[in-house]
Amino acid sequence: MGKYILEMNDISKEFSGVKALSNVNFKVEKGEIHCLVGENGAGKSTLMKVLSGVYPYGTYGGDIVFDGEVQQFKEINDSVKVGIGIIYQELALFPDLTVYENIFAGNEVKKGLFVDWNQTIVQAAKMLKKVKLDVKPETKIKELGVGKQQLVEIAKALSKDVRLLILDEPTAALNEDDSENLLELLRELKKQGISCIMISHKLKEVISIADKVTVLRDGKTICSLDASKGEVAENVIIKHMVGRDIEDIYPKHPERYIGETVCELINWSAYDVKLGRYVVKDVNLHVKKGEIIGIAGLMGSGRTELALSIFGNPKGYKLQGNLKIKGEPKVLKHTNNAIKEGIAYVTEDRKGDGLFLLQDIKNNISVAHLKGIATKGILNLNEEVKVGKEYKDSLLIKANSLEQSVAELSGGNQQKVSLGKWLFTGPEILILDEPTRGIDVGAKFEIYTIMNQLINEGMSIIMISSELGEVLGMSDRVYVMADGAIKGEMSVKEATQERIMELATQ
Template identity: 75%
Template sequence: MSDYILEMNRISKEFTGVKALSDVTFKVERGEIHCLIGENGAGKSTLMKVLSGVYPHGTYSGDIVFEGSVQNFGKISDSVKTGIAIIYQELALFPDLTVYENIFAGNEVKRGALVDWNQTIVQAKQMLQKVKLNVNPETLIKELGVGKQQLVEIAKALSKNVKLLILDEPTAALNENDSENLLELLRELKNQGITCIMISHKLKEVIAIADKATVLRDGRTICTLDASKGEISESIIIKNMVGREIDDIYPKRANKAIGKTILEVKKWSAHDPQLGRQVVKEVNLHVKKGEIVGIAGLMGSGRTELALSIFGNPKSYKLQGELLLDGIPRTIKHPSEAIKAGIAYVTEDRKGDGLFLIQDIKSNVTAANLRAISSSGVINVNEEVKVANQYKNNLNVKAPSVEQIVGNLSGGNQQKVSLGKWLFVGPKLLILDEPTRGIDVGAKFEIYTIMNKLIDEGMSIIMISSELGEVLGMSDRIYVMAEGRIKGELSIDEADQEKIMQYATQ
């Protein structure tokens, strides 16, 4: 007989008439790693917020049964006291406090009425050992990388005697080594009797770690897959996530009509005065009309710095070298000049740099080209709505209307709005920096299809991506960067993952 630590029965949740969850059933056995998967907007995070008390009892219907008892969590602290801890993608740490202060924030070790700081440090060291993080507990959080901060979050959860640990996209911002270390830690926690729920878009990670995986689609439970029965495979997961089979996640273009060179940089270097060093070193690169040029490389290789230096240099690097557009030497000193020259840049950080999250879709879509919908400095609201609806429909943004606040959209739909914003400026060259980071396989397919359509219409694309499958699946030609330099150039016919990694690690 199954020993369920958690049962969520017939959970339904609405937001202003929109049903986010509909009769969801979700069961987790004690001591297992259970992945919760689905497209953006499927209801995964909403379900976990119901479980953790972010959405309190009374705001949803259905029952939460934890360790055999029905729970009516009114706030997050109620679920924490019961032994449930949730770690979100955006880490909830205090950057200017120490590691030990963060681990026991709100759960202070006290002697009488006073905090016992010596004992706090001792216990913090014990928690750090559990998560295999070798740092001084007196280190400030802001001095740690994202991977180590993630481990501090887990140590914080363990300090509260957690029984069920929930991780929402825990590896989204981590490199491959940090991601693998985190997955190995979850396996060790499982051996210690801690049950884990992990939300992830990375199917390889799900396949590698999940004992079971539950798929949500459109706010409903579709199925629960069991690894012991061989049910957790990429094809089965995708079919259940999107409701159809995606035989080729990277759609092919029927006709490749590659034309003349539209962008070329020669001996292009960028010096970052804040870091006091060169971040781009004597790069030679060109892009032709109707071509997708992939730029691969490890984190810190200089890919984003190269893109920013081309797109009007917003970081104020000291630049050297030559930039040519349509064969004509150009000096572009500001992003506004890059836009006028026909260059657009979709940032890797859509939430931090790419979008105004508190504003609606129409305001975001038109933000980079307000002159096109203005007269005498006054925005034509009717024209703004018309333009926004055009991109909403063309890019298949799933939202009730263009009045929808962008911060309330799923990651995939936010990315489409960010893309629409830059397409509205009418670029000849579109730079996409990590275009599918943090979005699900169905939304990725839609982004790839949009890219192919843009190329067919005569646009050119530079695509920066950390996913080698994506680089190989979508590019016509690939540059590989390491330490700020181009280490290799590969045609798509000769490229493979091994060659890319050889260049990337030189």
């Protein structure tokens, strides 16, 4: 038996003449957790799609050797048959079906020609126990949180006798507790002899769990680092990822002028009619000109609901309390009202709510403010190109052209397009909901730099973030939310991760 369960040798892949992978070499030992890192667009997901058969044999160069045998996967089912399972960042579950139906979808337990549903439920319960998920197999997927859905995906892979499990950004949408539970499960699977490849931008998680780390940059293998030799360290990984040292992930900003209060909430509450409960409770909050306030809290604490209630209330909450813009009471019944008052909201779900993925860059940037490119009520397409180029250049959006579809961009560049879309509306108050979720460390640094530039120009930013380092690294003041309410407010000099978590878990 060989030492490696997987060897990918000299893998190359092109798209329309552009090399996405160039002679990549990647090896995974049996029973190890191997993390694959790199900036967005480095080739990580492309490499895994080659491995899993999404890009079939013949469409790439090089060899895949799995458990000592050269493989020629022509579709995903071919890789599944030999024991390779892949779980993507966007979960592939059927929300209206039960847990057991999802676990065995396409791999049904049969008795003769018919599905044996009783045995399916029994086997599903065994898989759930294996991933330490305490839910009934009959539970519908839509009734579970994202963390539990992630475990169902893993149970689904284990039901197919997986020997190599690939996870693409598995903790991107999870809170800290769910993330740690998932990482602990991967450690358990390792003890059972299952090898894991984990793609992640969260370097602290990578450092905590990886036996080895391979870094890709610009479609090439840069290095493989061995944790047992003390080679896996955050500054080392970052240097290899971006090709330069980033002394501080959070760019320093000079002492800045904090002006008058531009937005204030007084005894602000939001009642969700569909849920039958308050999602925002008696919030008092203010933000000043030239200030970044961070809003921290666990998933479900009410942070996004608070942002939506300010931004024209698109969910139709029943609102109570007062909202003041520059000292004037305002009633914003629609997002258009919020935009007119100088408020913009960059959603946490850029793919689902923030962007039109099949449209090009210039269309996405102009869409929230079509009047800005119209002459006498008629869209001026030349002006749209001019505006698109302005934001492409100023935000350093990496793309072949303004006509490139947003779906083809990396996560970091998609986020810049989403940001450009709202900056074009000319806001004075910018709400950023998870501004760096799912983007690499290099792109994060660029987003942070843009935020500081906007603040220096007099804008005010409300930043919602689940990353405590980000909250502490970028904010002037911090509010902590739990159960829809503000549990504490402090200057960033007073704030610590421990203090924030103490308040967030009240």
